[in-house]
Amino acid sequence: MSGWAPPPLPARWSAPARPAFVGRWAELATFEEVWPAVLAGSRQVVFVGGEPGAGKSRLLAEVATTLHRHGAAVLVGTCAAEFGPPYQPFGEALAALLGARTEAGHDERLSTLAGRGSPEDGDGPSHEYRRALYDAAVDAFCDVAARQPLVLALEDLHWAGPSSLQLLAHLVERTADCPILVLGTHRTTAPDRSAGLVRAIAQLYRLDGVRRLDLAGLAAEDIAQYLVQEGHLSPLAARSAATVLRDQTGGNPFFLRELWRDHSARGGALLAGQQAPASVRDTILGRLERLPLPARQTVELAAVVGEDVDVATVLAAAEWSRETTLAGLDEAVAFGLLEPVPPSDDVLRFPHALCRQAVLDLMPASRRLQQHAGVARAVESTIPASERRTQQLAFHYAQAQALGHAAEAVRHLTEAARSAARSLAHEDAAGWFEQAAALSDDDGERSRLVLSAAGSHLLAGDFARARALADRVAAGTGLPAERLAAAVAYEDASWRPGLPGHRAVHLLENALAGIDADPADPGYVRGLASLGRAMAFTGATGEAGALGRRAVDLAREHGDDELLAHALQASLWNGLRPEDAPDKFARAEELSRLADRTGALGHLGPAAYYRGVISYLQGEPVSLAQAHDDLVRMARATGQTFFDYMAGCMSYARQFSAGDFAAAHRTCGVLQDLGTSFGSDDTEGPCAVQSYMIRRESGTVGQVRALITGDESPEEHWAPGLLALYTELELPGPAARLLRWLLDGRLARYEDSAQWPCVLVYAVEAALFLEDAPAAQALHPMMAEYAGTNLVAGQFVAVFGSADRYLGALDSLLDGPADEELAAALEMDSRMGSPLHQAHTLVAQVLHGRRTGSDIRVLDDVAGQARRLAEPLGLRRVLRLLGGAVPGIPAPRRPGGLTARETEVLRLLGEGLLNRQIAERLVISENTAANHVRSILAKTGSGNRTQAAMFAAAHGLLE
Template sequence: MSGWAPPPLPARWSAPARPAFVGRWAELSTLEEVWSAVLAGTRQVVFVGGEPGAGKSRLLAEVATTLHRHGATVLVGTCAAEFGPPYQPFGAPLGALMGLRADPRHDERLSTLAGRSPPEDTDAPSHEYRRTLYDAAVEAFCDVAGRRPLVLALEDLHWAGPSSLQLLSHLVERTADCPMLVLGTHRTTLPDRSGGLVRTVAQLHRLDGVRRLDLAGLAAEDIARYLVQEGHLSPREARSAATVLRDQTGGNPFFLRELWRDHTARGARTTPAREARRAPASVRDTILDRLERLSAPGRQTVELAAVIGEDVDVGTVLAAAEWSRATTLAGLDEAVAFGLLEPVPPGDDVLRFAHALSRQAVLELMPASRRLNLHAEVARAVESTAPASERRTRQLAFHYAQSQALGHAGQAVRYLTAAARSAARGLAHEDAAGWFEQASSLVDDGAERDRLALSAADSHLLAGDFARARALAEQVARGDGDTGERLRAAVTFEDASWRPGLPGHRSVHLLVDALAEIAPDPTDPRYVRGLASLGRALAFTGATEEAGALGRRAIGLARSQGDDDLLAHALQASLWNGLRPEDAPDKLARAGELSLLADRTGALGHLGPAAYYRGVISYLQGEPVALAQAHDDLTRMARATGQTFFDYMAGCMSYARQFVAGDFAAAHRTCGALQELGTSFGSDDTEGPCAVQSYMIRRESGQVAAVRTLITGEERPEDHWAPGLLALYTELELAGPAARLLTWLLDGHLVRHQDSAQWPCVLVYAVEAALFLEDAEAAGVLQPLLAEYAGSNIVAGQFVAVFGSADRYLGAVASLLGQPGAGDLLAAALDMDTRMGATVHQAHSLVAQVVHGRRTGANAPRLEELAGRARQLAEPLALRRVMRLLAEPAPPGPARSPGGLTCRETEVLRLLGEGLLNREIAQRLVISENTAANHVRSILAKTGSGNRTQAAMFAAAHGLLA
């Protein structure tokens, strides 16, 4: 560090051709305030936005130059409009920081991010992860800022790709106490406005020290000052012209400069105000006017320069030009004289367009056929003259891809593939995926096309775009290519399906077809991998037993081969083959083995599924210490790898721990973060799980009543997630609708949920409804299903809903049914909830004991003691649901209706009294006609009625008819 010197400022910032800088007083005042905060030791971020030509880069340059004069270190990076490096604009700043530490591994990571890694031909998996690279960047920037305040100037962020934006977010989030100013410019208007950047800025804007500045047009007084300084007009003339120019240009500094340049180039003696009718209507018209005044070699040279890029290497122009060396150089001089190109100091070997708008206008004015030819010429020139580098590879990939219609598809594929592999080695998965896809689209050979498409799918999978990964994988799996590639594609499709929790039927179909086409060789790693994936896919269809058998077989075959990666895949896949309480010990052993395997091999990616399942099982078994350890491992893995899927899973576990502790504010924030994370999974929807998580918070805090006006009670269960609708009816105490829907579920519709990950949630919602309705018949049906969870906690899905001890529900059901042992079950539940430190669950177990005590006639002091303990837990956390349940009067017992009728039978009896037939009753209550008939037979038996008329008379005699 002691021998390190910061790089000089960009030479273009001090070029003599730069026009006067005027205005922006409010913005400069804001930036002075921001810099004071940096000097006080905090990280500050300012995103400077505006339309093209609004003066964003000029403001950045002026501020950075001023701060540099006052002793700040300034590092500058820019984004390219076409085919820039994966981590642009961090390449140049990080490249300048190499050598800061006497740590070769640290420099290797910076080199990867800076795009300076040596070319490699291997595609072997790396055990490095994005967050490791990102942390190296953070450490390097903080090292410099620790010496003296740092300005990180990042230009044209609207062209930054996903990898760059992730690195930017990581840097901002982890440097709150670092004396650094991140100053970024970006366009805010279409077509250049970047949706990815907009989302990134919105997320970061919530952090301290992050601001947005959107530049408006210059005011008339600023334009007048410009005319005085640049055009040497008198103040009076300048004021007169400024108003007209403000109307013509909208105050856009670049357009203003170009209008003034044209005015002076014509040698006009009048002020611009008197030439208003001659002013061009747009930048494009301005550039067209200049191009038409150039000689033929001059115009064609400018067009060639535009195809090369914003920064124009003179050597490349000379190698690709159709004119002689002398004529081409004269054409460049002519372009400089007309203000289209500017020299980039200190040498004369690089020129630059005056503004990206100038280059864009030149490209738009060129015939498409000429652009194609020029891209091909530039590619040949670069290929023959430029030394090997990642930049050369990207240049050739871009230019050959642009000219592939001229027969250069082969070269385009070659260089696109090389660029994609380089991006993949640098963990820039999004860039790699896009370039692999582009290469695949240009290939005629089916086998090569499939290989490239699967490489793209793998990169999309690592980037978290599961929907796109599935689309590409299915395309290959359903094709007629190589059987091995089709099996690999089916495995990839399944891998992109289980992560967002999609049903496994399509994966099963693809895997079965692919496996049928290869020999069932137990020594073939492809076959074993396919079997393991098929087992997991079957689990996501509900075929738990078959899935478990395949999982065990795949693990055994993988062990026999001694392949750690294959064994890890088999262990991972087997973890998802259902998780009922009886499965927990075996799954815990596998998760533990997978954790050890991850530690031994350094493949941290294996730790994610292992830690998640250790966490789920720890919750099930009531082991809070093990749950915390698993959560720490999962969070560490997610942060290290940067894989959003495991960020999501870690967030679900965080939500569960916050919820059971009653920290609903934190749980609500986590829900919001999870919903945002879910949007990164392509088109996959995580709204359902987030909706359940949010509902669980709202019902405990008493906020569900706010939706009462939206509920009619007549909702069709087929149009909704019926268990959730039942939970809503129960919470809103809508007895009739709840009874109708509970009967509908028990009438053959509940079983369809039993093999889903959400089954525990479905079961609890049904039990809660039966307890609310005091429906002994329904409770009796549900009791054996609930008994499976005796002695454990209940959790649904990926910690979508956590309910605490199953013994609380078993005890409440036993109490309703008047069975012995209810008190013991409720006491065991309270012990479990207390051991877990689950305050919310403890409060509900105490409520359940109070309800049981009221039902069985417990003495008043004991009831008050239990209620008091529940209130002590509930009041500080505002557990309004607990307080409401405590306030309810003692239930009168399970048989509230005359004749011992259940709630559903009472409802059917009312309809009988109205004269409805069984078919009409079934339609009204949304049940089958057979179920309606069964209810009628039960009613006749319980009321001693010989027919429907006598039953109706019974209903009238007991006041059941309106």
């Protein structure tokens, strides 16, 4: 940073026309608290909100100017209301930092963010991921702050686009220990209130050092001070007038200034009973009507040009002579409609955006169209080629398209969109591509623009909008190659949020039918690969796997890394049963090597995810950790929200397995927030399962008991989840009813879904809770398919540890050998380093030992091991399943340490039922009923069934 000096403060902040600054004592006191924290090395953020004209920009200028006098570097940026650059308001600030660093690529990235590239240069610098751009901006700002405290003043953030807000969030999140003060102004009232900014502020507000200030109207004493300083009234006259003006303006500083200006024009005194104009529009109308026609039309032209008015552009576009136009500008300044921006006379400025908007609102629509066309021609003739020039032309020609300028609008909108795409401002690019498509009258061009918009929406993470646009092209009557590309894009926007693949299959099959089945055609191979993945998401995993393998083989023959990467990626999602794992892992590793070789980190995400899933499935904790690291690295490097989400799911699974429920709960919150960024493709379902898994292990599911009737319709809920809830709440009747409903041919519908392991576990747990031998017999072969592996559902939505634990528990219930399976499960859970799953396997061993009459001392030792794992981590479910008191949970009415099932059997004993009758009543085997009776006699100290019945009566179990 040697030799670099901060730019001067904006000239408008010291312009003679700048009004006096009064009041705002509470707000200034806040900044007196904030600035020492900045000097101590802590980043601070203050969002200043309020209605239009509330004095936000004036407060920002006052604070920034004061801090500048105290040695701070001040960088300023503003947002444009119409067609602003993608990364406004950072462009001006970052342009000032060009050349301050010598690292390779640094200035190139800053130039991209500052919009300094040439839109005609289609082969210009392009960065694959915007995280690198954002990091370059953060580094540049931190370099300045390392030399002197930095104030970054950002005005009118309500007009900032998604890319700007993402850069703002990135900057705030990564500068916690830098002496930087970020000041941002924004409107808080409709129609300018920005939902995107509101969300961004809400997310950032959770960070240390982030504050919000909402400006109220000035008090009467502040207005009196203003009148003394600005109107040179005596203090007595000012106090009297201030009350009137406070009532008329609500204390809005802009309204106050404009009303006082009008009063001054009428002689400089307030007239008793005089009414304020109803709106700014009425105020501006009054002034425009006092102007001669040339001056009025000149002001209207200036409003069309923009809030900052380039005089050269006005002269080039004006209908009047140069002299008449300049005179008109002078008259506008005299009437307070425009203000000079020193030090030159080349630029004028409207006193406030409200003034400019009022002028535009008062113009006839036909005249606005003509003026936009004239300004566009003037911009073409007077301004050199630049990204900003392209954006201006796109806006003005689009506004004038009704006059026959649609072709020019399409051309410049497309150029602006491509420039935004090169800058990785995907949201801006998508919007401009869509706008261009809407104005195009050429079917082929329109289809290509719509498809480009879909691609940008996909990169921005708005999968729903990407699908809608791709569907429009794929289902249309365009060229076969375009329809296939659109169908591929549709599928690409479908698998990421995990949607069923039926629509994608339909579009791809139709598109592939319209072209030659030519293996030498890369488009055909790409379509086959996408079709395979789409079929996997319909449940047709066998056919999907065959298509995936064929697409990979064909892609290898092409020798095209990008095509091979697409085929490998698509083939990974074609179902994951244990027998598929080795081949899938090999493909995932090949894709990882391909990503490393080509530097295309986008391929590393799916590869790392599947390496992680398969590593967990096969019980390889080291490989799982490596895959997690790669996925986190890829997500951080690319800034792609979807892979942030996937990395978070893997983090959640590792935290959950370790019994760190606090961390897992925090990760769930992050995942829910990330899920909201996927448009209408929310992640509410997976997040609900993740949250439920935490709640049931920590013993808080019972809080919803009052909401559960037991009569819920399985058709209106996710039936497996409802079954899990019944099981956890120990509702045997509803659980038995729902388990039978699922086993009556309905369980098969879930077998080809990514959530199948979760569905299977919930069904097995219900069968074990109910001790339902027929159900256990039906479920055993399904679980046996996972023998020797771990169970993981979906994108790490739920992890259950070793499948052998469930197999052993089923075999125990069915009076089969279970010791070897449970020992294998404990070895697997220990190898994975999961105290949660180890504890559950130890519980399964204890329950099996009780059922089979094992040595009580051995069982007590195993139970002790489980408790030693469970108690420090708060594994209340483990403790409940072991029996006995659970900290923080009232003890159930189960005397003698009886389990829920044993309590139920004891009640039936008290009714005089025999083992056979008990077995029939509870739908369990007679041998299982006999085992329960033996356990009950031992736990209650009863010598026979009669004494056990007396024990039940004494403890109120027969009521």
